[in-house]
Amino acid sequence: MEKHTWADGPFKLVPSPKFTKGSADGIFAANEMAISHNIYIRGLNAIYLQAEGVTTPSEIKDFLTFCQIWVEVIHHHHHIEEEVFFPGVEKALGQEGIMHKNLEQHKAFESGIEDFRKYATTTPGGYSGKELKNLINRFGKLLVDHLHEEITGLLDIQSQFDPKGTVLKTHYLLFEKKLVAQSSLSRHQAFIFGCRDVTFENGVNKNWPDEAPFFVPYLISWFLARDLAGVWRFLPSDFKGNPRRLQFLSQAPPISELPS
Template sequence: MYSSHAAYYVATQMALAHNGIIRGLNSIYLQAPNLPANDTVVARDFLIYCQCWSESMHHHHDAEEEIFFPDIENVTNVKGVMEQNVEQHRAFTPGFDKFYDYCKTCPPKDYDGAKLRSLVQDFAEPLVKHLHDEIETLRGLDKYDSKRVKQAYGRLEKSLMATDNVSNISVRPHLKLLTLY
């Protein structure tokens, strides 16, 4: 059933963002073992792609925890209303951090697609579960003031657009577009 409540708009927008995260992760998982052997340029570029994806993930979840979730707590007047989602962030963080560290520190000559894929497998399931569950949490905000829910999401969007999400990546000017293999 269609509703004009902002909770459904917010859930839809978040689902779109989460789908982008999942598609990026899928591309990493599928391409990881298929890079040409001993091509350090392609390996370097792919590792940078993985770093960019990781930075976007950090950016998204940090903004949720620092801005959006506290705002939603104020809107609902329910302490810990988003705590399940924060706990889910913590559940995938150890594996995600190992993946991110590998992408930042692996010399291209030592790139190992099977290792990268294994690192993805270590955090993918709890991440994807979280990305799905959070949508239902957001849909559940339909019992609160629609205008305030939309304002809280607007603050999140504004913050995300105003902040840099790839500050730790050293992209070289000769970075080539990745070719899918």
């Protein structure tokens, strides 16, 4: 298997607690968050690795839409975290400021993602794959470090203040409910389903999301995602979460040039 034909690099995926800790009590929120974070990382990897592989105006237009959707999804996730999850956990546990590190990390990469978002609205004629990758390099490590560290932080909070994980699970589910309710099924959910990898970590999280009816991937594939069919060429998986080779993979850069 060629290096970088899959979206599991160059940015490293987050080990899920269900894989590293097995059936340990209290890990629900951290594990669910890890799955979501890996979806965002795979999306970013798919963008980074295909940025220089698009050439025609049609390909570039669809690719930039794919980039815009990635920004929408991750911005929405962080906004609802700040609005619902973080304050809810702090209040319920009586530990004001316990989520402050996450807020500070959000601020650290905020401007970099905003510059990326602005560039993703450029016209195909002004597009440069190298420039897009340079923009990712300015925020990518900060973002991915945060996505890893938040999981460790949730496990630390659980072990110190919420041994059964009840509080974290309750507020994660409230966060998830609002997140899903405000997401576009044909735009955001299509992106999320197509950035899963049901084979990751020996398939330990292959049934995620547990509450989703079996027909949702088919519904997205057959009906809801058709208007953006060209955009979904850049997904790292099909809508069932089966990973696939990136269709617009450019020549892999030297390891020394990859973000660490």
